[in-house]
């Protein structure tokens with residue numbers, strides 16, 4: 001799974017909300033028996049030291065726990081692993097457009113196992129509408 005974006009209002013950061021959002025994502029992976037989650041993490045405090053250190057050194061220090069990054073450190077704390085750097089990931093002066101590809105491996109993943117249930121139940125009304133849809137010979141849906 002690719003994690004596009006998660007964001008907590010600045011006034012509510014550091015209170016466990018982001019952690020719950022990450023846990024919810026991990027739960028989806030477990031339920032769907034997916035191998036892992038890949039995301040682009042913005043090292044958002046890099047701009048503070050960018051004049052004096054390379055992004056490689058910065059990320060190494062964050063990974064080693066010698067330096068705290070408001071975003072990346074929290075994700076590493078939740079079990080993500082830093083995989084590689086991504087230049088020009090997104091326009092963001094805080095990271096000088098860098099991102100770190102981070103990966104979370106689902107420890108419960110079982111190769112070949114089919115997920116037990118769909119993630120969402122389709123509402124009954126919508127199911128009925130789906131049944132009434134017939135297909136044209138060329139494969140295009142029609143009613």
Ligand SMILES: CC(C)(COP(=O)(O)OP(=O)(O)OC[C@H]1O[C@@H](n2cnc3c(N)ncnc32)[C@H](O)[C@@H]1OP(=O)(O)O)[C@@H](O)C(=O)NCCC(=O)NCCS
Pocket residue numbers: 005006007008009012013014015016017018019020039040041042044068070071073074075077078
């Ligand atoms: C990244 C973001 C979503 C985190 O949300 P948050 O609510 O501040 O995060 P939390 O307070 O739940 O902290 C997350 C985890 O990091 C841990 N943590 C907090 N401070 C830490 C520190 N100094 N060192 C290590 N871990 C720390 C927390 O303990 C928590 O883990 P736990 O639940 O196991 O205790 C939030 O900072 C944000 O919205 N950032 C801007 C948008 C963004 O860049 N999103 C990510 C794009 S990839």
